[in-house]
Amino acid sequence: MSLSDDGGYGGEGHRSPEAGQTRTRLPESDGELYGSGRRSRAGLSSRNLVTIVGVIVLLLAAIAFANRGGSGNNESASNDSPKDTGPAARPTTPTGTKPVTGKNGTIASGFAKTEQGAESAAANYAVALVSANMLKPNERHAIVKQVFAPTKADEMQGKLDAAYSTAFLKKLGLDANGNAAQGMTYISRTVPVGTKLVKLSGDTANLEVWCTGLFGTAGAKSTTPVTTDWFTMRLQLKWASGDWKVEGFSQQSGPAPVNGDLKTSGADQIAKAVAQYGGFTYAR
Numbered sequence: 001m002s003l004s005d006d007g008g009y010g011g012e013g014h015r016s017p018e019a020g021q022t023r024t025r026l027p028e029s030d031g032e033l034y035g036s037g038r039r040s041r042a043g044l045s046s047r048n049l050v051t052i053v054g055v056i057v058l059l060l061a062a063i064a065f066a067n068r069g070g071s072g073n074n075e076s077a078s079n080d081s082p083k084d085t086g087p088a089a090r091p092t093t094p095t096g097t098k099p100v101t102g103k104n105g106t107i108a109s110g111f112a113k114t115e116q117g118a119e120s121a122a123a124n125y126a127v128a129l130v131s132a133n134m135l136k137p138n139e140r141h142a143i144v145k146q147v148f149a150p151t152k153a154d155e156m157q158g159k160l161d162a163a164y165s166t167a168f169l170k171k172l173g174l175d176a177n178g179n180a181a182q183g184m185t186y187i188s189r190t191v192p193v194g195t196k197l198v199k200l201s202g203d204t205a206n207l208e209v210w211c212t213g214l215f216g217t218a219g220a221k222s223t224t225p226v227t228t229d230w231f232t233m234r235l236q237l238k239w240a241s242g243d244w245k246v247e248g249f250s251q252q253s254g255p256a257p258v259n260g261d262l263k264t265s266g267a268d269q270i271a272k273a274v275a276q277y278g279g280f281t282y283a284r
Contacts, residue, residue: 100281107146108281111244116284118205118237119195121244123282126209126233129249132188135164136178149238149245173217173224184219185271187226190233192282203239204247208232210255218271226270230256 100108100120108124111117125147133139144157166176173180180186190213198206211233216226232255236248265273 100283107143109146109243113239113244115197115200115205118200118207118244119197119284120282121237122205122207122209122233122235123192123195123284125235125237125246125249126192126211127190127279127282129233129246130188130190130211130213130251132178132186134160135169135172135174135186135188137161137164139178140164147246149240149247151240152245152247173222180217180219184217184222185274186217187214187270187274189214189274189279195284198234205237205244206234207237208234214270214274218267218274220267222267225267228259230254 100110107128108120111121128134128143128147131143133143140160141157144153144160148156164178169176169178172186173184174186175181178186190211193210193212195210196208198208200206209232211231213229213231214226215229216222216224218226231251231253234250234252235246237244238247239245
């Protein structure tokens with residue numbers, strides 16, 4: 001699935017010496033469940049694989065529709081990112097700096113106006129923007145209000161409402177409220193693997209978040225079984241109202257590793273895992 005919004009990155013990026021992988025994931029006891037998961041495509045029929053590709057194409061089309069117009073973030077990551085002349089990514093190590101001061105609803109808030117704070121914000125916003133709740137009108141409106149800059153929230157809410165139309169949801173097997181049929185569980189979870197600061201200038205920051213995720217419907221009669229995806233979220237953040245907020249975003253495929261030779265779990269196991277395993281607040 002693809003996420004995008006207008007507003008380009010532009011110019012040569014700046015890579016921080018602190019750039020590297022996400023260092024800490026703090027478990028939560030409430031709020032949205034964004035736990036990690038992984039499954040192989042082994043054992044799927046060619047028909048199921050074609051269906052899976054179809055679902056991803058539908059999601060790509062919906063977000064592209066929501067964010068058409070404007071200058072766009074259509075450049076490849078290599079065009080916006082600095083050349084590999086900076087320091088290599090560091091192992092996961094703590095910095096001793098508290099990443100956030102609180103929460104806005106179920107999403108972390110109070111990020112510091114620093115490189116680390118911007119990376120922490122980008123990781124948490126990537127999780128929210130590709131969650132199953134984005135397909136539910138009320139939950140989507142709450143997410144948009146929480147993560148977008150005040151000057152962009154109304155515009156994005158209108159675009160996303162149009163993208164996630166009743167007709168689109170029906171193609172995914174969901175009703176008008178974004179709910180799966182009885183006995184089914186629609187899953188859309190994102191797990192940040194690492195973050196990279198592309199550019200930080202005053203009140204704006206451009207970042208990339210490398211992610212993996214689970215997408216599809218779990219259930220005995222599902223025609224869109226849950227599968228994994230690898231993609232890179234690109235977010236343009238702005239410092240507004242004392243916090244980092246989203247002004248623009250996009251998504252591109254990969255980098256993707258070779259699928260592991262793992263036994264595919266049953267739909268019931270996947271649905272139970274989503275309900276039982278909680279998610280994290282991500283921090284640089």
